[in-house]
Amino acid sequence: MGAQEEGEEVPHEINAIGISFGNSNSSIAYTSSEGKAEVIANEEGDRYIPSILSYIEGEEYHGTQAKSQLVRNSQNTVAYFRDYLGKDFDSIDPTPCHASAHPKKHESTVAFSIQDTESDSQNDVTVSEITTRHIRRLASSASDYLGKKVNAAVISVPTNFTEAQKEAMTKASQAAGVQLLQMISEPTAAVLAYDARSDAEIKDKIIVVADFGGTRSDIGVIASRGGMYSILSTSHDYETAGAQLDQLLIDHFAKEFIKKNKTDPRQKPKSLAKLKLEAEATKKALSLGGNASLSIESLADGVDFASTINRTRYEMLAAKIFGSLTRMIEDTVRKADLDILDVDEVILSGGTSHTPRISQNLQRLFSPKTRILSPSTLPTAIDPSSLAARGAAIQASLISEFDKEDIEQSTHPMVTVTPHLRNAIGVMVVSDDTKKGLFTALVEKETAVPCRRAGIFAAPREGGDVMVKVCEGARDIKVTKKEKAKTNGKAASDDSDLDSDDEEDEEEIREKIWKVGTVLAEAAIKGVKKGGKVEVTVHVGADLGVVVTAREVGAKGGVRGNLDKPRLVENGSA
């Protein structure tokens, strides 16, 4: 191909990493020779690198060093810019940049007016240029760490990143000397980070990825089928995230300060900036311990400030915000036409997901069978702040050997847009009530075709001739009402404070059941030996034609039959 053509570059070694690039923080990761994703610490030892650049007399500061410049040099400090990339000024929300360099209109894009050289002049630096500088710094940290020049990356981006934003990201990355191999969505990256663990079992499951960050919260509901992922629904909230939790603590401490000193530290930009940095640190400390202290030298009017807060108090202050995050998940599950009971796993991603209360609330919302993957609910959970970068690093290692053309073809809608099953396909088995059959799903709904699933079924104890009845099934929710056990006349000391005592006498028990749908086929397996087993395979073709095979395990022959394809295919929403 191209390599021999005139003017083409000689193929060079590709050293690819994974980058997660958030409005608040970025992370870089690589995949080790053992196939394990590892997050890289930069020169300062940070694995979570604030996505901030700051300039003093022409010198560029990055990450944590730049973040600390928000106090004294806020006008030359650029922060929270990722979402502005590829957008025009009229469509952005400048609020997050309130206390740093303000975004402004610049031709068809967004720029920041900063003093980024030794001279006194203000320069308009576009968000694309800022992104290039940021990626250059990230790649350089990764190159230092790995001891070889990083020249390619997979970057994770939100599910609602537009084509224009992706194009801008590609260009900005290219300009930093980093070839952008692929952009993958943040929730998918998080799922991949878990699935790539050596002990992970590939199973069909419904996963909710709840990404709670600094300036935004994003939910994605994903059908994971045979290690392939389809996004069923998403939602985004820019008003309920880490910054709002910081604000609660800022207000809390400010009030305390006012009581003693009669000045509001929130009125002075420098005081507010100090308070914000420390409030955030206090908030993080409360994820680990029951108490956290805060101490700020010369907070306002030269007065020092020190205080403590315990977790219970914080959780009371934040109860409303935590409640909204839970509700956001419920809404997104509903948007996917699913029930809470359909969710097998919740992956908590993003910095705010370290908050124990958030995952505890989710434990209460979901059934005990649902796995909540977060540090406070599962000891083996992966650090939520690192998931997107790890996933990106794994994808990078998978495709770094591919030609550009190969990647483009594989990610083309011709390949990615695929019919997904509307109902489960399964086989009828005998339940305790021998008159009634039970549906056992082999292929779950929302599985992309072509697909193949097999099940090994028990036969009646004595063996003999058995029936394999293949059907479609739809999940239904059965609700039964049960009298609630009375707690000695006293209202149960539940913390659901809004429920009135008398109305909740009945308890609802909700469970998943299968409703048998269209019968697809019947097959007979004759003369199964005593204690024998029957393997049934359902193979759905790309055209939705079905091939069913059934045979006794260990025996020769068996049955095989075809079902014609149905007529029409409809469009999905997500």
Add this chain to the structure above:
Amino acid sequence: MAAVQISLPLPVLPQGWTEEKDFKPIGQLSSATQRNIEPVGPHFLAHARRKRHKRTFSEDER
């Protein structure tokens, strides 16, 4: 994916059930929904390879 194990037994073949080649096709699948698969992960790459080369599962395993 590996075969799942189901412990509840299959029903006994009803008396008098006969069909040519022991297989009776009855219905067809309901319609499907067109969705995007995320182009991510090793299993997707195998899917893409099959789709682009119009290969089947068993050919792919060879």
